[in-house]
Amino acid sequence: MAQQEILSTEPYLARFNAAKARLPGAGQSWLDELRETAAARFRDLGFPTQRHEIWKYTPLKALQGIGFTPAGEVARPASLDHVPSLLPAKAPRYRATLVGGVVRPELSSPDEELPAGATIERLAAALERDPAGLAELLGRVADDRDQPLLALNTALFEDGVVIRLGRNLVLDRPLELTLVGPLAEVPTQVHPRILIVLEEGAQATVLEHHLGFGTEPVFHNGVSEIALGPNARLTHIKVQAAPLETFHFATTHLRQERDSAYDGFTLNRGAGLSRLETRVKLVGEGADCRLNGAYLLRGRQHGDITTVVDHQVPHCTSREVVKGAIDDRGRGVFQGLIKVAPHAQKTDGRMLNKTLLLSEKAEIDTKPELEIFADDVQCAHGATAGAIDDMALFYLRSRGLDEAAARALLVESFLAETVEELGDESLRPLLLERIRDWLQVRRESLEEVAA
Amino acid sequence: MLEINNLHATVDGAEILKGIDLTIRAGEVHAIMGPNGSGKSTLSYVLAGRDGYEVTEGSVTFNGKDLLEMPTEERAGEGVFLAFQYPVEIPGVPNTTFLKEAVNAVRKYRGEPELDAMEFVKHLRAKAKELGMNPEFLKRAVNAGFSGGEKKRNEMLQMAMLEPSLCLLDETDSGLDIDALKAVSEAINAMRSPERAMLVITHYQRLLTYVVPDHVHVLSKGRIVRSGGPELAQELEEKGYGESIEAA
Ligand SMILES: Nc1ncnc2c1ncn2[C@@H]1O[C@H](COP(=O)(O)OP(=O)(O)OP(=O)(O)O)[C@@H](O)[C@H]1O
Numbered sequence: 122m123a124q125q126e127i128l129s130t131e132p133y134l135a136r137f138n139a140a141k142a143r144l145p146g147a148g149q150s151w152l153d154e155l156r157e158t159a160a161a162r163f164r165d166l167g168f169p170t171q172r173h174e175i176w177k178y179t180p181l182k183a184l185q186g187i188g189f190t191p192a193g194e195v196a197r198p199a200s201l202d203h204v205p206s207l208l209p210a211k212a213p214r215y216r217a218t219l220v221g222g223v224v225r226p227e228l229s230s231p232d233e234e235l236p237a238g239a240t241i242e243r244l245a246a247a248l249e250r251d252p253a254g255l256a257e258l259l260g261r262v263a264d265d266r267d268q269p270l271l272a273l274n275t276a277l278f279e280d281g282v283v284i285r286l287g288r289n290l291v292l293d294r295p296l297e298l299t300l301v302g303p304l305a306e307v308p309t310q311v312h313p314r315i316l317i318v319l320e321e322g323a324q325a326t327v328l329e330h331h332l333g334f335g336t337e338p339v340f341h342n343g344v345s346e347i348a349l350g351p352n353a354r355l356t357h358i359k360v361q362a363a364p365l366e367t368f369h370f371a372t373t374h375l376r377q378e379r380d381s382a383y384d385g386f387t388l389n390r391g392a393g394l395s396r397l398e399t400r401v402k403l404v405g406e407g408a409d410c411r412l413n414g415a416y417l418l419r420g421r422q423h424g425d426i427t428t429v430v431d432h433q434v435p436h437c438t439s440r441e442v443v444k445g446a447i448d449d450r451g452r453g454v455f456q457g458l459i460k461v462a463p464h465a466q467k468t469d470g471r472m473l474n475k476t477l478l479l480s481e482k483a484e485i486d487t488k489p490e491l492e493i494f495a496d497d498v499q500c501a502h503g504a505t506a507g508a509i510d511d512m513a514l515f516y517l518r519s520r521g522l523d524e525a526a527a528r529a530l531l532v533e534s535f536l537a538e539t540v541e542e543l544g545d546e547s548l549r550p551l552l553l554e555r556i557r558d559w560l561q562v563r564r565e566s567l568e569e570v571a572a
Numbered sequence: 573m574l575e576i577n578n579l580h581a582t583v584d585g586a587e588i589l590k591g592i593d594l595t596i597r598a599g600e601v602h603a604i605m606g607p608n609g610s611g612k613s614t615l616s617y618v619l620a621g622r623d624g625y626e627v628t629e630g631s632v633t634f635n636g637k638d639l640l641e642m643p644t645e646e647r648a649g650e651g652v653f654l655a656f657q658y659p660v661e662i663p664g665v666p667n668t669t670f671l672k673e674a675v676n677a678v679r680k681y682r683g684e685p686e687l688d689a690m691e692f693v694k695h696l697r698a699k700a701k702e703l704g705m706n707p708e709f710l711k712r713a714v715n716a717g718f719s720g721g722e723k724k725r726n727e728m729l730q731m732a733m734l735e736p737s738l739c740l741l742d743e744t745d746s747g748l749d750i751d752a753l754k755a756v757s758e759a760i761n762a763m764r765s766p767e768r769a770m771l772v773i774t775h776y777q778r779l780l781t782y783v784v785p786d787h788v789h790v791l792s793k794g795r796i797v798r799s800g801g802p803e804l805a806q807e808l809e810e811k812g813y814g815e816s817i818e819a820a
């Protein structure tokens with residue numbers, strides 16, 4: 122093992138002590154206590170190191186020696202006249218835009234557009250308006266006690282978004298959640314917190330897009346808590362396209378009740394160092410969870426996708442198809458763990474990770490794991506890594522495509538398999554488009570013309 | 573159009589082609605027959621420029637240019653087309669998308685303007701119809717999950733769209749039912765023209781009753797051991813390769 126990391130918790134604890142009286146919701150005893158407990162936990166746990174099994178492949182030493190100022194203190198509202206979108210310009214949507222972790226109302230859709238029973242609020246505002254409601258939500262799904270970055274987020278979050286859909290409410294347009302990095306001229310840290318609650322029978326599509334314009338280092342430490350009530354359905358796409366100077370850490374904590382369905386797709390292609398972690402608790406029978414995704418890494422990017430799916434009850438299904446293409450000296454990490462509790466019979470859990478290595482120096486560490494304590498289950502996992510198939514490359518070149526175009530098409534072909542896992546077909550093109558622009562391919566869709 | 577002189581080629585250090593001489597003029601159709609492993613596919617790969625196939629001796633000129641100097645995609649631009657014995661599956665990439673990219677790549681090489689999308693799709697549909705292909709195949713991913721015969725028809729569609737001047741057909745007739753064989757043969761015949769040459773690799777005389785060749789050659793152990801007219805195919809069908817190979 123490499124030398125011990127000495128990433129100090131001190132500046133963060135000092136920041137907490139200095140700011141705690143001013144953080145949103147300060148003075149509400151439940152929240153003060155939650156934050157104090159979290160700060161103490163973070164102090165005790167320290168930053169993750171590679172000696173922690175689940176952080177073995179992703180070192181944090183690159184953050185060492187950088188003083189990150191809280192984004193809220195430096196990122197004065199610069200004007201942003203155009204916020205990039207994942208959707209075509211005219212596509213209907215609800216929108217919430219955060220810049221440097223703080224919601225910008227002028228870049229978000231007004232409340233009156235929302236159907237009755239749906240709310241999309243600034244976290245800071247919700248804490249003032251509905252403290253009792255928030256006390257029931259914050260830290261309820263993300264209740265893990267062994268997660269230092271979660272504890273750090275809980276201690277320091279300044280804003281975020283709270284999305285609540287009442288019973289049987291079907292959100293009629295996708296909600297686009299755009300998180301723009303801080304527009305600061307010094308290194309900054311940001312700890313956004315997102316809460317999504319779908320009550321029984323509610324349905325929504327959330328498109329989460331991370332990007333930035335800055336050139337200074339950013340330490341992004343996001344936490345999302347998602348609670349799906351019985352029979353609720355959420356499609357959740359996350360595109361991480363932050364600038365290379367960003368260290369992007371984000372954990373999605375998900376709890377699913379009876380017969381709920383989560384269809385998640387993560388496209389991880391930005392940031393110099395990134396880790397997208399999803400921790401799922403299946404607590405109601407018949408719940409279905411899909412955690413598909415793709416990673417695209419080049420240069421010296423390091424991208425980590427880690428998932429933990431905890432089957433706590435019988436008759437739940439989980440599926441993961443995560444594929445990636447890594448070029449240059451990029452380094453990918455995939456860790457997937459499916460846990461099955463002793464009484465969680467008839468669990469159906471499958472996980473597949475495949476990587477295309479586009480250069481000899483590209484690397485992938487992949488570790489799919491099963492931890493099964495029930496005897497009547499169907500679980501499987503697999504992982505492969507390899508180079509582009511010579512014969513396929515020759516085939517395409519023999520049709521006139523130059524080598525670069527042929528390789529790009531084969532990468533697209535490779536990744537299309539995971540995009541096709543996404544249940545909502547209408548959203549697949551927007552992912553393929555993000556993949557193509559990574560590949561620097563422009564291609565009009567002929568399907569429309571042919572139709 | 574194509575002149576192959578004393579061509580020797582190795583794959584992974586093993587010499588597979590051991591001195592091939594063959595001249596094909598514009599407008600001609602040549603058939604190559606020969607036992608399994610004799611080097612037929614290897615010859616087609618060397619002509620199309622597959623990496624790892626090393627030419628150790630000899631030369632190939634195509635319309636006066638040194639073919640062996642060119643990377644694969646330039647050969648396609650110059651007009652060489654290889655219909656693969658085993659067409660490759662490209663999942664996730666619709667046939668139409670792929671064909672448009674290929675057609676525009678060769679058009680660009682030839683200094684022709686790119687086709688606009690409407691024009692292209694119209695042309696493509698017409699060609700697919702001629703081949704008796706269901707238009708559904710145009711939307712499906714390239715060869716993915718296609719049956720053997722469907723893949724071969726798809727090769728013919730690509731050939732028709734790319735308008736090559738030299739068509740290398742490696743066992744395009746293998747695995748086809750009667751109707752598919754007819755459709756494929758018609759597609760080949762439709763492309764016969766005074767400006768275009770073809771090299772048809774086959775095991776079966778059946779194809780050659782539809783696509784009547786000008787010359788038939790027998791390849792054995794990396795050499796052409798016998799050449800003749802269309803009647804040679806008939807003879808081989810009746811007597812097998814034994815005599816031709818022994819006589820060599
Ligand atoms: N990578 C390789 N290393 C060594 N020998 C090889 C390699 N690839 C092919 N060969 C050999 O080259 C010879 C010629 O193969 P080729 O595929 O050209 O035969 P063919 O005439 O097309 O046969 P078929 O009728 O079965 O299609 C065979 O003996 C084959 O085993």
Ligand SMILES: [Mg+2]
Pocket residue numbers: 612613614657742
């Ligand atoms: Mg062959």
